[in-house]
Amino acid sequence: MKRDAQAPCMTGQTGMAHAVMNEIAAHLEKLAGRGEAASIDLRSLPMTDMDREQLEMVLGQGEVSAVIELAGLTEVRETAFSGVWWVRHMGQDEQVAYEEIAITRIPEILKTQLDDIDMASRRIQQVIESSGRNEFEKEASNG
Amino acid sequence: MADHQTLGEVLSSRGISRRVFLKYASYTASLMALPPAASTAIAQGLAKARRQSVIWLSFQECTGCTESITRAHSPSLEDLIFDFISLDYHHTLQSVSGHAAEQARKAAMEENAGNYIVVVDGSVPVKDNGIYSTIAGMTNLQMLEETTSNALAVISVGSCAAFGGIPYANPNPTGAVPISEIVTDKPVINIPGCPPIPEAMTGTISYFLSFGAVPELDHLGRPTAFFGETIHDRCYRRPFYERGMFAKSFDDQGARKGWCLYEVGCKGPVTYNACATLKWNAGVSFPIQSGHGCLGCSEPEFWDRGGFYKPISTGIGDATRLIGGAAVAGAAVGATSAAMMRHRKKKAMQEG
Numbered sequence: 001m002k003r004d005a006q007a008p009c010m011t012g013q014t015g016m017a018h019a020v021m022n023e024i025a026a027h028l029e030k031l032a033g034r035g036e037a038a039s040i041d042l043r044s045l046p047m048t049d050m051d052r053e054q055l056e057m058v059l060g061q062g063e064v065s066a067v068i069e070l071a072g073l074t075e076v077r078e079t080a081f082s083g084v085w086w087v088r089h090m091g092q093d094e095q096v097a098y099e100e101i102a103i104t105r106i107p108e109i110l111k112t113q114l115d116d117i118d119m120a121s122r123r124i125q126q127v128i129e130s131s132g133r134n135e136f137e138k139e140a141s142n143g
Numbered sequence: 144m145a146d147h148q149t150l151g152e153v154l155s156s157r158g159i160s161r162r163v164f165l166k167y168a169s170y171t172a173s174l175m176a177l178p179p180a181a182s183t184a185i186a187q188g189l190a191k192a193r194r195q196s197v198i199w200l201s202f203q204e205c206t207g208c209t210e211s212i213t214r215a216h217s218p219s220l221e222d223l224i225f226d227f228i229s230l231d232y233h234h235t236l237q238s239v240s241g242h243a244a245e246q247a248r249k250a251a252m253e254e255n256a257g258n259y260i261v262v263v264d265g266s267v268p269v270k271d272n273g274i275y276s277t278i279a280g281m282t283n284l285q286m287l288e289e290t291t292s293n294a295l296a297v298i299s300v301g302s303c304a305a306f307g308g309i310p311y312a313n314p315n316p317t318g319a320v321p322i323s324e325i326v327t328d329k330p331v332i333n334i335p336g337c338p339p340i341p342e343a344m345t346g347t348i349s350y351f352l353s354f355g356a357v358p359e360l361d362h363l364g365r366p367t368a369f370f371g372e373t374i375h376d377r378c379y380r381r382p383f384y385e386r387g388m389f390a391k392s393f394d395d396q397g398a399r400k401g402w403c404l405y406e407v408g409c410k411g412p413v414t415y416n417a418c419a420t421l422k423w424n425a426g427v428s429f430p431i432q433s434g435h436g437c438l439g440c441s442e443p444e445f446w447d448r449g450g451f452y453k454p455i456s457t458g459i460g461d462a463t464r465l466i467g468g469a470a471v472a473g474a475a476v477g478a479t480s481a482a483m484m485r486h487r488k489k490k491a492m493q494e495g
Binding site for chain 2: 041043044046068070071074087089095096097098100108109112113115116119
């Protein structure tokens, strides 16, 4: 994964990681109390590489991680704090295009969209109809 | 690709799920500083939209704007914009030429009457009946008037189309004018810059496709999502400005240490654009990060503001009025200029 090249004075810790942690804590409280999801757009924040590293280290790694291969990779992983997810969208050449902290039960990008379910429902019927019962029996006996 | 299908149906037929809209929408919402909840609305809007017919006209320009949009930040993601639009006419990118090209423009106008978007880069010469730039035997003025007559909206990309740009610079030998001086009966969105940031172009088009409406604009017709703050507002060198630490030349200790470039002519304090946050060349850098002051290319008449290497406070046309007599004297300058900028911003918002 590639990061922005940084000018010399864009390195070092600025305290931004601590500020983001406070924001995450406030959102997490709302998620726990009212079920209100939120997200923090990391790209819009003037964070240095060290700030990000610090934030990643403090948030840690949770139980779930997923990779979506769609118009470039998307990495989704739950941090050590349940309900706090790190979502990283990349384009080609592993260039980070968008990065967010999602405070939610499950990030939207992981959910199957209703229109896709509808499409899949129709497609599976077509597969069943075109394959016929014999094909399935043959598959079962081979298996 | 069948244009009667929605974008969702088109991508489904290629085995691509609607997650791609959500991914693109998250990216677009971030670009446009929209709340995260907006990404779901953008994704739904895009999935239901049909391919948008776009006619791209190039007049007095250098093709830098096209170079910019074809080098967008994250190709596999940004290239989706070319799935979302039907680029029916574009001098540089179309394969046909001559009569066939003009026929394609007319066919797109006819088939999408009242619903197509016209993107224009370049200014239009009007002196001597516009003879200084012609295409297919038509003056730029004739082609613009004909093509926009039945358009839904017009997007002026680049400072030449938005404000006249370099052709408009003194002495303006061709009588160049910006598009907004000619097209007055429909929405005109200005996305200035020399060239504009590619994401500002694709983000604006995506917003239009998703919501079917023009995004919020400032008093110069620019989307506030990209032009709502000055370069200076979001510049990583700003702390040096506030502390009065300035480079005095491009090779002194201050320059080497990355101090503020205000005294060597940076126009960041009076230039509204997103270079400091979106950056250029796949997010690698922007002029100030590379050690050069901002030229102010997304502001009107940037070429005639007295000199790229003169500090704003020494007097550079309009900028002098904007910043007033703020002396280059450390922290006091920061406070004065910041207050005046806030005043200007407030005034601009009231006017807008």
